[in-house]
Amino acid sequence: MRGIISRYRDLMPPEIQAISDDKIVTLGEGGTPLIRAKNLEEYLRTQNPKFAAQVWLKDEGVNPTKSFKDRGMTGAVSYEKSIGRAAVACASTGNTYGSAAAYAKKAGMKCFGLVPEGKVTPGKIFLASMYGATTIEIRGNFDAAFALVKQLKDVGVVNNIHPYRLCGQATAAFEICDKLKRFKRVPSYHFLPVGNAGNITAYWMGYTLYNKMGQIPFAPAMMGCQAEGAAAMVLGRDIENPETEASAIRIGKPARREEATRARIESGGRFYSVTDDEIKEARKLLVETEDVFCELASATSVATVIKLNRFGRLDFWKMVTVVCTLTGSGWKDLDTAFAQFIPQKSIVIEPKLDDVMDVIRSK
Amino acid sequence: MRGIISRYRDLMPPEIQAISDDKIVTLGEGGTPLIRAKNLEEYLRTQNPKFAAQVWLKDEGVNPTKSFKDRGMTGAVSYEKSIGRAAVACASTGNTYGSAAAYAKKAGMKCFGLVPEGKVTPGKIFLASMYGATTIEIRGNFDAAFALVKQLKDVGVVNNIHPYRLCGQATAAFEICDKLKRFKRVPSYHFLPVGNAGNITAYWMGYTLYNKMGQIPFAPAMMGCQAEGAAAMVLGRDIENPETEASAIRIGKPARREEATRARIESGGRFYSVTDDEIKEARKLLVETEDVFCELASATSVATVIKLNRFGRLDFWKMVTVVCTLTGSGWKDLDTAFAQFIPQKSIVIEPKLDDVMDVIRSK
Numbered sequence: 001m002r003g004i005i006s007r008y009r010d011l012m013p014p015e016i017q018a019i020s021d022d023k024i025v026t027l028g029e030g031g032t033p034l035i036r037a038k039n040l041e042e043y044l045r046t047q048n049p050k051f052a053a054q055v056w057l058k059d060e061g062v063n064p065t066k067s068f069k070d071r072g073m074t075g076a077v078s079y080e081k082s083i084g085r086a087a088v089a090c091a092s093t094g095n096t097y098g099s100a101a102a103y104a105k106k107a108g109m110k111c112f113g114l115v116p117e118g119k120v121t122p123g124k125i126f127l128a129s130m131y132g133a134t135t136i137e138i139r140g141n142f143d144a145a146f147a148l149v150k151q152l153k154d155v156g157v158v159n160n161i162h163p164y165r166l167c168g169q170a171t172a173a174f175e176i177c178d179k180l181k182r183f184k185r186v187p188s189y190h191f192l193p194v195g196n197a198g199n200i201t202a203y204w205m206g207y208t209l210y211n212k213m214g215q216i217p218f219a220p221a222m223m224g225c226q227a228e229g230a231a232a233m234v235l236g237r238d239i240e241n242p243e244t245e246a247s248a249i250r251i252g253k254p255a256r257r258e259e260a261t262r263a264r265i266e267s268g269g270r271f272y273s274v275t276d277d278e279i280k281e282a283r284k285l286l287v288e289t290e291d292v293f294c295e296l297a298s299a300t301s302v303a304t305v306i307k308l309n310r311f312g313r314l315d316f317w318k319m320v321t322v323v324c325t326l327t328g329s330g331w332k333d334l335d336t337a338f339a340q341f342i343p344q345k346s347i348v349i350e351p352k353l354d355d356v357m358d359v360i361r362s363k
Numbered sequence: 364m365r366g367i368i369s370r371y372r373d374l375m376p377p378e379i380q381a382i383s384d385d386k387i388v389t390l391g392e393g394g395t396p397l398i399r400a401k402n403l404e405e406y407l408r409t410q411n412p413k414f415a416a417q418v419w420l421k422d423e424g425v426n427p428t429k430s431f432k433d434r435g436m437t438g439a440v441s442y443e444k445s446i447g448r449a450a451v452a453c454a455s456t457g458n459t460y461g462s463a464a465a466y467a468k469k470a471g472m473k474c475f476g477l478v479p480e481g482k483v484t485p486g487k488i489f490l491a492s493m494y495g496a497t498t499i500e501i502r503g504n505f506d507a508a509f510a511l512v513k514q515l516k517d518v519g520v521v522n523n524i525h526p527y528r529l530c531g532q533a534t535a536a537f538e539i540c541d542k543l544k545r546f547k548r549v550p551s552y553h554f555l556p557v558g559n560a561g562n563i564t565a566y567w568m569g570y571t572l573y574n575k576m577g578q579i580p581f582a583p584a585m586m587g588c589q590a591e592g593a594a595a596m597v598l599g600r601d602i603e604n605p606e607t608e609a610s611a612i613r614i615g616k617p618a619r620r621e622e623a624t625r626a627r628i629e630s631g632g633r634f635y636s637v638t639d640d641e642i643k644e645a646r647k648l649l650v651e652t653e654d655v656f657c658e659l660a661s662a663t664s665v666a667t668v669i670k671l672n673r674f675g676r677l678d679f680w681k682m683v684t685v686v687c688t689l690t691g692s693g694w695k696d697l698d699t700a701f702a703q704f705i706p707q708k709s710i711v712i713e714p715k716l717d718d719v720m721d722v723i724r725s726k
Contacts, residue, residue, distance in 0.1 A: 135709040346498040
C-alpha cells in the first residue's frame, strides 16, 4: 500500500527518510479529492453578484480513518515504531484518537486515548475501540487532557506537537498545488478550520516549501476559521471553557499558537470566527450544492467564505482561487447530523401499487 | 468530476455513449482500492498450511455513497435524465436507495425509495433522506417492495433490472484486471456477496468482455456467497421469508437469478452459503488483519474463502489469485457494528498524571 511518505519521500525530514518504505506504517492515506465546487460558487454569486472566484474543496474525509489526521499519523507512528516504542498515546477530541488507534494497530503497538469525559462523539470512540485502543476519559476538557499527555514518559505522544506529524500533514498542500497546476491555477486563499492550530501550521510549511522549490509562484493567504465559542486565535488569548457543537475544534488552548500566528502574518492571512448556526448552515449547503457530507467542524471553512462574501469583506474576483479544507467525514459525527438533518417522516403503506402511486403523485 | 463512464466510455452500450460527458450524472464513483491482504493470507495459512494463494480485496465502500451501487447508478440516472424523466424510484435494502437519492439530487430529479418496514439500517435511510428523497416503507419484505416497484409507471426504476445499471457495475471487473496486470496476475476466483444477483451478473459481463478483448487470458470462476438464511441461489429456489443480519443481502427472490446462474455455469464457479456467525467473524478478522471496516453483507465473500480453506475444499495453491469484493462500508451499518464490537469500557479518571500512568502500566 502506498501512502503519503512514499509519494513525497524527498520532501520529508531526514529522520523519516531514514525509515525504509517497508518499515513505514501506512494505511494508504492521502491522494484525497480536490473538488471544484461550481454549485457552491453559484450560490455565493446569488449572495453577492461580485463573486467570481473559483472554489475548490479538499475532502480529507475520505482518508482511511475519515479525517486528515491520517496524513500526520503515518509519520508519527512510523517514527515511534522505528525507535522501538511499544505504545503511543494522545489527547483527542476524537479524530486524532481514531487515527492513532488504527495506525498503532497496523504497527502492532498499543494505543491510549485521553479524551474529555462525555465530549467525544460515540462513533469516534467506537472506531478507536474497534482497533483495540484503550480509552481514558478525563474529568476535564481537551486542554486538560492535552496538558496531561505532554507529561507522559516512555510512550510516544502522537499529538500535533510530535516532531514528525506536521511534515505528513503538509502533503495536503503539495497535492492541492499539484492538482491546481493542471488547471493553471495557484491557491490565493486557503480557508481551514483551526482548533489546536497544527493543521494550519502544517499547510503553511507545505506551501512555503513548494514556493521555495519553485513549484508555486506565491503561497496563499492562510485563513484560519474558528467557532465563536472557541476562537482562541481570533481573540489572541486562551479560553478556559471553549464551547461549540463542532467538537473537533472545541479547543481553548491551541498548542501551535505561535506557529499559526507566524503562518498568518507571513502569508498575509487572518483568523475569523463563525457561529455554530453558520457552521450548520454551511454543512447543509455542502450537502445540497455539492453532495459532500462533512463533519460539523469541517464546515467552518466554508461558513467563513460565505460570511466574508455576503458582507463583501473580501474581494472574490475572477482570478482568485479559494481552497477550503474539509477536515473530516460526516459519517464520524452522525449525532450532530441526525439532529440537524431531521429525516422526513417515512410513509408506511401496505404493498399496493395504487398506494405507492398516490405517494409519488403527491410529491 | 470524472466517474466510471468517462473512464470506460468505449466499453459502454451505445445508448450511454450517446450521452455526452457533461450530461453524465456522476459523483466521481469508481477507482476504488484493490488491496493485497497479506495479513489475511497469513491467517488463512495458519488455518490450512497448504494455503499459498494471493488474496486481494476490492473495497467498494469508498465510493461516494459508500457502496458499489454508485457504479451502476451513474448510468441508470444519466439515462433516465436524458430521456426527460422527473423522478426515479427503487426498492432497496438501503444501499441502492442511498445511491439513487444522491445521484437523483445531483441530476435535479425526485427520488422514491420503497423499503421493507423497519428492516433497513437507520444510517442508510438517513443518507437518502439527507439528499431529499422520499422514503416509502412497505409492510412486507424487500421482495414485496421489488414486486411493487417493477409495476410503477412514468418514473425511472433504477433497480438492477435497469438496462444501464449493470454496464456501470461491470467497470469494477475492468479495474481489477487493470490493476492486477501490473503485478502480472489475473483473477482465478472472484468471491462476492449475492443478494439480488445483479452484481455477480455485472462482474461476469465485465470479465467476459475483457476476455474477448484480449485484456485477460481467461475469466475467473465466479463464486457467489450468500447468507444461510437467504441462500436462494444455493438452494436453487426462492425463499419466502429470508432471514439474516446481513441486511444488504436479505433477499429471497433474486431478480437476476437466470443471468447469475449462467455466470456460474459459464465461469465454472459455484454458490456457497455461510452462517451469520461466520460472516461476523470474517468482518472482525478484516478489521483485525487488514484495518478494513466493511458492512456485514460484504464480509460474506471473505467468510466463504475462510470456510473453503479451512476444510480444504478448494485448492489455494500459489498461482491462484483470489479477489473478494467488499460491497459496502461499515459506516453505513453502525448498528450491527456497535452490537458486534463491544467497546471496551472507558476508564474515567481525574486529570492526574499518576492515574494515567497507572492505566498505561496495567495494559
